[in-house]
Amino acid sequence: MEKYIIIRAGVNGGKTTTCALLFEELKKRADFAKLYTYRFKELKSLPINNEGDHGDFIAIIIIKGIVIVIISQGDVAIDLKNILESFEDKSLINQLTNGLADSITYIVCCARSMYKKNSTIDMLYNKVHEDLRKEFWTVKSENKNDRYKVKHPIVRHIIEHILK
Numbered sequence: 001m002e003k004y005i006i007i008r009a010g011v012n013g014g015k016t017t018t019c020a021l022l023f024e025e026l027k028k029r030a031d032f033a034k035l036y037t038y039r040f041k042e043l044k045s046l047p048i049n050n051e052g053d054h055g056d057f058i059a060i061i062i063i064k065g066i067v068i069v070i071i072s073q074g075d076v077a078i079d080l081k082n083i084l085e086s087f088e089d090k091s092l093i094n095q096l097t098n099g100l101a102d103s104i105t106y107i108v109c110c111a112r113s114m115y116k117k118n119s120t121i122d123m124l125y126n127k128v129h130e131d132l133r134k135e136f137w138t139v140k141s142e143n144k145n146d147r148y149k150v151k152h153p154i155v156r157h158i159i160e161h162i163l164k
Contacts, residue, residue: 002104004133005158006111006124007074014140015110018151019072020046020054022108023061025155026070026162032062032100038073038083040096052144058083060096067093067101068162074110077123084109084127106162134161 009015023046027033035043036058047055059070071083086092090102111121124133136158141150 001132002107004124004128005106005108005161006121006133006135007108007138007154007158008111008121008135009138009140011075011112012140013112014138014147014151015074015112016054016056016072017140017147018138018154019057019059019070019108019110021148021151022155022158023057023059023070025159026061026063026068029063029163030061031064032097033059034096035059036096038071038079040086040092060093062097062100063163066105066162067097067103068106068108069104071107071109074120075112077118077120080109080111080120081123081127108158 007015007018035046037043038056038058040058043057047057049055056073061068069087071080073079073083084107087104087107093104094102109124111124112119116122136154138154139150141147
């Protein structure tokens, strides 16, 4: 059974940017790395919106047999739930990894920090046993030039957790 890494923050708190930085760092070590939209259409690069911020994406990375899926969308519980349910289909995983895998080792996903009924974090707490999840809190810099710098320690901790 896959393990979950949950990146937490408030609204516009830097969750997607943290996922983008995590993808870029993991890609440097990857044997396989691909990006997709939430509808599983392949992307050539990380999506950027008109304000220069990262848009939501799904990434699949394989490093020495460890299969990591990053899902940057974490604001709408039903959307994340639907994506997670899609990954229960082993043939989809096989297709998205060009036949290299049919199971996932780690799912990295996002959740807003507020815990309330029907929230993303509520859905994840109900879906994933606490022994199979680890949470990391990200931070947002007020200065857009520092947005990656403040996230490097969190990304480093996540990578250490995955590759231990």
